[in-house]
Amino acid sequence: MLGTGSFSSNPSSAPCNNNVGFLQKNNSLEERSRIVSSFKEKHSSSKNLRSCENSDTESRFRRAETDFSNLFARDLLPCWTFTTLTSCWRAWRASTWSCRSSPSPWSRSWWTDILGFSISCQLLLELAVPKRFTYEIAPVFVLMEQLTLKKMREIIGWPNGEGDGIFSPGGAISNMYSVMVARYKYFPEAKTKGMSAVPRLVLFTSEHSHYSIKKSGAALGFGVENVILLKSDERCVKVIPADLEAKIIEAKQKGYVPLFVNATAGTTVYGAFDPIDEIADLCEKYNMWLHVDGAWGGGLLMSRKHRHKLSGIERANSVTWNPHKMMGVPLQCSAILVREKGLLQGCNQMCAGYLFQPDKQYDVTYDTGDKAIQCGRHVDIFKFWLMWKAKGTIGFEQHINKCLELSEYLYNKIKDREGFEMVFRGEPQHTNVCFWYVPPSLRGMPDCEERRERLHKVAPKIKAMMMESGTTMVGYQPQGDKVNFFRMVISNQAATKSDIDFLIEEIERLGQDL
Amino acid sequence: MLGTGSFSSNPSSAPCNNNVGFLQKNNSLEERSRIVSSFKEKHSSSKNLRSCENSDTESRFRRAETDFSNLFARDLLPCWTFTTLTSCWRAWRASTWSCRSSPSPWSRSWWTDILGFSISCQLLLELAVPKRFTYEIAPVFVLMEQLTLKKMREIIGWPNGEGDGIFSPGGAISNMYSVMVARYKYFPEAKTKGMSAVPRLVLFTSEHSHYSIKKSGAALGFGVENVILLKSDERCVKVIPADLEAKIIEAKQKGYVPLFVNATAGTTVYGAFDPIDEIADLCEKYNMWLHVDGAWGGGLLMSRKHRHKLSGIERANSVTWNPHKMMGVPLQCSAILVREKGLLQGCNQMCAGYLFQPDKQYDVTYDTGDKAIQCGRHVDIFKFWLMWKAKGTIGFEQHINKCLELSEYLYNKIKDREGFEMVFRGEPQHTNVCFWYVPPSLRGMPDCEERRERLHKVAPKIKAMMMESGTTMVGYQPQGDKVNFFRMVISNQAATKSDIDFLIEEIERLGQDL
Missing domain, CATH: 3.40.640.10 (Type I PLP-dependent aspartate aminotransferase-like (Major domain))
Incomplete structure (x- = not known):
């Protein structure tokens, strides 16, 4: 896979607007009672608070949903991560819980690269150390x-x-x-x-x-x-x-x-x-x-x-x-x-x-x-949910379409190129492009056992040199009666046509003398 | 569980001393060849590079171990995280691969709280998107x-x-x-x-x-x-x-x-x-x-x-x-x-x-x-490995001992306290302390079905009020013929005796009128 995920903007420069007034463990007993009381009054549910009856579960549940988020988030998170979350939170409240079809407006002024969201999410998660098996825990x-x-x-x-x-x-x-x-x-x-x-x-x-x-x-x-x-x-x-x-x-x-x-x-x-x-x-x-x-x-x-x-x-x-x-x-x-x-x-x-x-x-x-x-x-859900909120269904669609276009580009570029042989003809259905690189020394040779044996060793050698030089890496494998072939897979939307061009040149550079 | 993990120091203020000279994908063809050649010469193994023989695996493997790290790390990581890794890296090279028994010297001037390490690790991981099934991938x-x-x-x-x-x-x-x-x-x-x-x-x-x-x-x-x-x-x-x-x-x-x-x-x-x-x-x-x-x-x-x-x-x-x-x-x-x-x-x-x-x-x-x-x-290994390098085996030992001491403190405080009943006598073997809180209204009552039924509801009610007020949370469950009891578990070394005192007071505050 091609991988060039970048992370350039600096979330820590954003201002931290931590509010006060939520219940803290170190509040005095008086403060605690006062806050809890006002919280209860606000939600007009003090009767329910002391009840174990499960009637009216649906509405109570909806209430609790909001309460939890307001109560705990600010206690748990460090400032810059919290600022990030605040943005998400605003977007969330402004929209709905559900996943968006179009990209969120705030995602444009923010950072939308492939990994940015997940980093923020993961950071939150590692801080909160949540586990998921019951609703109350997470x-x-x-x-x-x-x-x-x-x-x-x-x-x-x-x-x-x-x-x-x-x-x-x-x-x-x-x-x-x-x-x-x-x-x-x-x-x-x-x-x-x-x-x-x-x-x-x-x-x-x-x-x-x-x-x-x-x-x-x-x-x-x-x-x-x-x-x-x-x-x-x-x-x-x-x-x-x-x-x-x-x-x-x-x-x-x-x-x-x-x-x-x-x-x-x-x-x-x-x-x-x-x-x-x-x-x-x-x-x-x-x-x-x-x-x-x-x-x-x-x-x-x-x-x-x-x-x-x-x-x-x-x-x-x-x-x-x-x-x-x-x-x-x-x-x-x-x-x-x-x-x-x-x-x-x-x-x-x-x-x-x-x-x-x-x-x-x-x-x-x-x-x-x-x-x-x-x-x-x-x-595992938070990074996915947040990514969906930001990119929207359309953003995912563009991502998918782009990766498939790149595969098509690779396929079209090598299907008739000298030294390349496709494992099967026809456009790939997914982003998997499977091919052999045939070095000049094997090109004139008819299909025979010797050629197969030598071709079988080409992909492993090129991959080993790729790993040594650290420029790129592409996997290979045999399959059934087919000798080792390269399998190029594209899933990163940050990949470009020039990455594909580079890959082809690199294979040719490393494999020319084999 | 008591949870007060804090994260105060700011790794982003550390200087970023990114070196240059490693192979990049955007190096020109000439640069690439030069760097790769010098790299190969340095390691005197250009013959092996083009060979698929697996002889001398052990020594080659040890060499590759260093190569990978030097080659790829700086390409993948953002600056501040990289600085963090650099510290670890230095410590690692100065010591050995193995896990330390005593805390690492660099851990003292760095941040040693319970979550700090894992955050840095997780951030690295999310950036690198590694998967583990083959050595070459990770x-x-x-x-x-x-x-x-x-x-x-x-x-x-x-x-x-x-x-x-x-x-x-x-x-x-x-x-x-x-x-x-x-x-x-x-x-x-x-x-x-x-x-x-x-x-x-x-x-x-x-x-x-x-x-x-x-x-x-x-x-x-x-x-x-x-x-x-x-x-x-x-x-x-x-x-x-x-x-x-x-x-x-x-x-x-x-x-x-x-x-x-x-x-x-x-x-x-x-x-x-x-x-x-x-x-x-x-x-x-x-x-x-x-x-x-x-x-x-x-x-x-x-x-x-x-x-x-x-x-x-x-x-x-x-x-x-x-x-x-x-x-x-x-x-x-x-x-x-x-x-x-x-x-x-x-x-x-x-x-x-x-x-x-x-x-x-x-x-x-x-x-x-x-x-x-x-x-x-x-x-999942990186955060654990890094934590072990920093805390040392002795650090883990102190962590464990402290949590068990806190449980003992809790046990000793409530075993004869009015309104508290232990589920079983004797010091807890682990940090689990299991107990009932008996509200004043039930204290005079002899053991009978009514008392059992009422006591069964006490822990759920107190826990619900804890969740509403957001001060603390402690789990409960029935077990066999025993009605609902609290189970306090301590695994966070940031917990203190005052947290325990608070917990007891909070249970008494919330449960006094039940």
Whole structure:
């Protein structure tokens, strides 16, 4: 990947307008009583304050939402970070909680580069040391997570954004959640009795899919042998639906139960998109769970120009979508989204009494901890939410479109260039551009074992020299019967055409004598 | 928890002494060649640069270690953060890679508060957007992780710190790793064939253990019914070894296979330590895996005064230890440590060719990705490593000792105080202090159903008022037949005796009229 994220403006020069008057721990007893009283009067809810009844939860909850933010933010944050937050806060109050479609006006006069937002957020988070499992520990972040997940579900195309979801520590864990939830939906007894109490369950995924599906099969007790790999089409990219159906039938004939199909939206190496609609037809026909692993390709949903590549995703039962990949949010920020409500909770809850008490002061359905396989969770939502507020949906769309244009630029530049060979013809569907560099010494040679062996060593050598000289780095790998080739991936919107030009020249410079 | 982390010094006022002369992407072709040549000459290894042979890996690796750091750091980091890093860098070069036992001299003139280090680290990380699965992507962090894990294993008491380990996104996932690795050790075929191909496996854990053991049982295909809960002693805190043995025998008589025992070092509610040595005897006798969940109590290993509470931990097969809890490292920072090498890799590897190529330029055993159930991982090690460099082992020891002294102070202050009742007698083993506040209206009342019902509501009401007034917050929960009680936990070394005094007064102030 090309990486040139810059950070030039200095937030610490902004003025600090800390207000006073909030309750502090070192207030005297008199001051404390006075402030608390006036606070209570202001909100006209002193009766409720001493009550544990959960009636009128909705309105009380809305009130508490504001109270928390006003009360604690200024106590926790250092000045310059606080100023940053104040800007966000104003924008937030001026607009709404929800994620914007157009860029926020304040983002223009502020700093909008790819990492600026996340730095500020992360700084806040490290100061506040929040954990997320209950609403009371991290109320604002719990709400941000809920709203953002709803927005993501709307973009997927689920009616009214209904459904469920959670942020997890990465796409591999999100994919693992999808398998767990699918198992719970069809065989809830596996939770209590284990995998030996259910039929032999089979998962299907492309031979080009991410290895986390196989890892999930191993970890969750299915066994890797029960993760059936699907063939791809002649361009070696997309799953062939007929192959899927043949394998479903074969599994059923053996007495196994086909449970789950993973359709990849953006494979790791080729950036290919499986045909979701056709796979969804088969999942309906055979009553199987459809998961779309959009960890890499999910970002294209933000682009009106490119989202057709995920056509049919609204028919999925679950979706993995990593804003930390194509959308430029720094690692880690991955979401697992589930169409049916209640499954995540049912699948994972253990009802630990010491965390999830039903007699709390607020609506405990906001406690997210029992949905997760984790307990405390790192706050990954804030940087994403704030980035969305600033860039808007349109900003993400421009980001995505620009990266895809750059890939097209790279593809067009090298597809007929001397010394370059494409791994497959045709414009890349995602930003993955896969190619060989053929040094002059190999160019005249016919395709034979010797040439293959020598070509296989070219990419590793060039990459090693890149690492030594520190100019750039691009990954390579073999795939099936293909010898080592370069895989260029662009996800940073700060990349430019001159970066692409540089990359090509650098490969030629380093590889000319091989 | 009491939380008053402050951040007062201003790193941006430090001078920025950025050097020049490193290779930049915008150097001209001539400059590039010159710099690269001189760099190569300096290190006298131009022959190796174009070779893919992996001979002499060790010395080359050591060389590369320095090269990377010099080459890339200044390109990636903004000025003030860079200055901070420069200080660390100097300290690092002046000392060694390893973690110090005494505080670093530079830490005294710098900022040593609980969060300062992590903020700087996190800022660096968010700028560099590193992921960890291969050495080449995050070379320094991979090395830091290895060295720190080794140091932790030494402290556990495993000979020469040998073994394996990885940082995970929290204690629940670390515990899940332990169950996976235990299964792989005894029944490696479960990885390929699934749980239906192995006997019915049984896990044992205390009724007071963290719910993540049960969650692991559900997720990994054992089934919650096969997670057997162990009784505790008369103080309701520690596992009774005789009960464990009886349940092992019972399981074997039913034809099940006892696989795994989790001993908790520091239970979540009571902070109790299971008798590891006695449990280890039974694990040896019945050939079972011994895991110690020291997520909460592991920190006490750093204290010569308190580490005896984990006596026998060196006999464990695996240990969960969360520096993000008792040691004050901000979330997330959790380690799973495994005594036997190779199991983590064997259990989780899928050998994805596009990530883990054997023909790379460096020793690929440094690639950690295939040990993990994740792919990319958030960098959690840097803040911990830097904190250790600054505070030293002695600094952590003082931190731990201080928190335990404060808990003792709290315990001594309330154990005979009017209106307070301890949930169990005797000094707390960890910093958990569990107690009821009994308002004046209930003090004369004999123990009866009405009193229990009313007392059950006291802690929720006081906590709700704390949240409304924003002065402090302390958690409560019921446990078994015990009605809601407060659980005060101290892990922040910035807490003081006056914080404790305040807490007691505040509970009395808010609860006096209930």
